[in-house]
Amino acid sequence: MDKKMILENGLLEQYVLGELDLNKRAEIEKVLASDSELKAELYAIEKDFETLGLENAIAPPVQVKSNLMQFVASTSNSNTNDSSKKARYLLGVAASIATLLLIGSFWMYSQLNDVQQQLKTVESKNGELNNTIDQLNNNLNRNNALFATLSHPDTEQYILKGNALMPEGKLISYVNHTTKSVVINAEKLPELDADHDYQMWADVEGEMINMGVISKNEKLLAMNYIDQAESLNITIEAAGGNDHPTVSRLVTNVYLN
Amino acid sequence: MQNDTLLIRQLQNKDERALSMLYDKYSGAIYSVILKMVKDESKAQDLLQETFITVWDKSHQYNADKGRFYTWIYRIAKNKVLNVLRKTDILIQTEDLSVYKNKEDDTISLDPDFLELKGALSKLETHHKNAIELVYFKGLTHREAHEVMGVPLGTFKSYVRQALLLLRKSYSELISMVILILNVM
Numbered sequence: 483m484d485k486k487m488i489l490e491n492g493l494l495e496q497y498v499l500g501e502l503d504l505n506k507r508a509e510i511e512k513v514l515a516s517d518s519e520l521k522a523e524l525y526a527i528e529k530d531f532e533t534l535g536l537e538n539a540i541a542p543p544v545q546v547k548s549n550l551m552q553f554v555a556s557t558s559n560s561n562t563n564d565s566s567k568k569a570r571y572l573l574g575v576a577a578s579i580a581t582l583l584l585i586g587s588f589w590m591y592s593q594l595n596d597v598q599q600q601l602k603t604v605e606s607k608n609g610e611l612n613n614t615i616d617q618l619n620n621n622l623n624r625n626n627a628l629f630a631t632l633s634h635p636d637t638e639q640y641i642l643k644g645n646a647l648m649p650e651g652k653l654i655s656y657v658n659h660t661t662k663s664v665v666i667n668a669e670k671l672p673e674l675d676a677d678h679d680y681q682m683w684a685d686v687e688g689e690m691i692n693m694g695v696i697s698k699n700e701k702l703l704a705m706n707y708i709d710q711a712e713s714l715n716i717t718i719e720a721a722g723g724n725d726h727p728t729v730s731r732l733v734t735n736v737y738l739n
Numbered sequence: 740m741q742n743d744t745l746l747i748r749q750l751q752n753k754d755e756r757a758l759s760m761l762y763d764k765y766s767g768a769i770y771s772v773i774l775k776m777v778k779d780e781s782k783a784q785d786l787l788q789e790t791f792i793t794v795w796d797k798s799h800q801y802n803a804d805k806g807r808f809y810t811w812i813y814r815i816a817k818n819k820v821l822n823v824l825r826k827t828d829i830l831i832q833t834e835d836l837s838v839y840k841n842k843e844d845d846t847i848s849l850d851p852d853f854l855e856l857k858g859a860l861s862k863l864e865t866h867h868k869n870a871i872e873l874v875y876f877k878g879l880t881h882r883e884a885h886e887v888m889g890v891p892l893g894t895f896k897s898y899v900r901q902a903l904l905l906l907r908k909s910y911s912e913l914i915s916m917v918i919l920i921l922n923v924m
Contacts, residue, residue, distance in 0.1 A: 492881065492896035495903065498806070500814035501880045511805065524806070530903045531875060532768070532809040533910050537858030538876075539767030540774060546784050547762055550791050554755055 483509045485520050494524050498531055628665050628702055636660040640736045642716060648672060648733035655705075655714055657738065662707040664693065664714075669701040674718065681719045683727050684711035685735075695723040713737045743808050751798045758795055765809055766791070769816050774853045775876040776820045786823065790816040817878050824878075859909040860902075867902035870895060 488494060488510060496502050497510050514521050631637055637658040644651035654667040671680055682693040682705050693705045693714070715735040717727045743764075749757035769790060774783040793815050801811050855861075856876075860868060866888070873884035885895035 492900055495874075495896075495899050496881055498810055499874055500817055501874075526907065527903060528807045528810045530907050530910070531813070532807060534858070534860055534871070534875065534906060535768035535772060535809065535813065537860065538771045538856060540771040540853055541767050542770040542784060542787055546770075546788050547759070547766070550762065550788050551755065551759060553788070553792060554758060554795050558753060558755070 483513060485513060485517055488513060488520065489523070494520075494527050498524070498527050624704075625702075627663075628704060631658055631661065631663045631665045631704070632656055634658050634661060638739070640714065640738065642714060642734040642736045644734050645732070647718075647731065651733065653716060653734060655736070657707075657714075662709070664705040664707050665702065666696070666705055667702050668696050671696070671716075674698070677721050678718050679721050679723060680716050680733070681723045681727070683715045683717065684708035685713040685715060686710050687712075690715065690727045692723070692725070695719075711738060744803070747798070747801065747803070747808055750795070751801070753795075753798075758791070761794070761808070762791055765812055768809070769812055771853075772813065772876055773816055773820055774849075775872075776817075776878045777823065778849050778854070780849065780853075782823065786816065786819050789819055793819070821878055859906050859913075862909070863902055863905055866890075866898055867905065870898035871902045871906075874899060 493502070493506070493510060497507065502510070514524060637656050640655045640657060642653040642655060648671075651672045652670045654670075656665045656667075658664075666682070668680070674680065679698070680696040682696060683690040684693050685691075686708060687710075691708050691711075693708060696705075696716070697703055713735050715727065716733055717724075717729070718731040718733060719728060743761070746757045746761055750761060766787060770783060770787050773786050773790070774780065777783050777786065790812065794812055797815075801808065856868065856872060860871060863871075869888060870884065873879045873887060874881060877884075879887065881892065881895060881899070885892045888895060888898075890898070
């Protein structure tokens with residue numbers, strides 16, 4: 483098929499009017515693609531028919547257009563909008579849930595950290611409290627023991643007044659031969675420097691036996707009970723105490739009945 | 740006449756406003772063709788609507804390289820009408836072409852204005868006018884139409900060709916006249 487044949491057979495007119503079958507159309511389109519003159523003629527024929535059509539136009543009732551636009555709007559709504567709206571809605575819901583879960587996880591994670599921190603604090607405070615309770619128990623036991631001695635009906639009180647080396651000082655001692663215990667009140671002993679301590683001794687048949695170093699931190703304290711002690715003596719010794727009393731530094735003593 | 744390129748692209752992107760504007764531009768010409776073929780206003784309106792629904796649905800199939808947009812719509816409309824006519828009157832497909840004449844006689848009550856040809860076409864000689872009317876407004880093929888007119892196919896083809904050239908001449912004269920008037924003014 484060539485240009486001449488197409489023109490002579492009026493194939494372009496039939497092509498425009500849609501009378502030709504698929505094969506013929508394809509053949510003509512092949513020639514048209516490479517022949518601009520033929521294409522211009524086709525365009526002119528199309529334009530002729532179009533002008534002819536427009537010249538003979540008859541306005542259709544308005545109803546046809548409104549039906550058409552309604553139909554198009556409803557189908558495009560139901561096809562694209564509805565499904566995409568629904569999809570968008572579901573996507574939105576999913577995204578919201580995911581966001582909530584994420585925020586929730588972060589919140590719970592931070593809560594967990596907080597709780598762990600609090601637990602550590604509570605544990606350490608609990609330890610401190612236990613220590614305090616232990617201390618208090620120790621103190622209580624000690625005080626109970628001291629009190630038991632002090633309140634015992636067989637307990638005797640001896641006051642050790644300071645000699646010339648310690649004119650202002652004194653010490654009160656409580657001796658119980660039944661329970662074999664000694665408690666002293668060291669409140670009125672003058673303070674010593676860090677290098678020295680007061681030490682208490684019992685005189686048994688001329689021999690001084692150690693009853694213990696008097697603690698600087700406590701006012702009421704128990705000392706070792708020595709059997710058959712004739713007197714109680716206090717000397718100033720080097721810090722930590724001595725094996726034998728430094729007699730030259732005896733600050734007070736009292737004879738027991 | 741404004742360029743349709745942009746509107747067509749918008750139509751292909753499912754822009755309802757573009758469909759509305761293209762409908763306003765072409766529905767009258769297409770409705771006229773459909774009416775003259777089916778000769779029934781109610782059917783013609785349904786077919787017009789169906790034609791533009793197809794234009795909307797199949798707009799992606801339109802290729803501007805292969806022809807004008809109006810030609811594309813015209814072919815859609817013509818195919819729809821021919822399908823309906825084939826269903827309702829199977830005789831159309833037979834070789835007995837007298838049916839066309841019979842059909843003309845028992846035309847359903849239709850405003851005769853709708854069938855009247857207007858413009859430059861109405862001023863052509865009868866054989867030119869008839870040739871165009873048969874192939875363009877009645878939807879006959881060249882083969883069917885030449886028998887209706889009772890002339891050889893070759894002769895009929897040249898009638899169509901001559902008629903188109905005469906129309907083209909009168910349209911270009913019309914345009915020249917308009918340009919002349921515009922210049923004078």
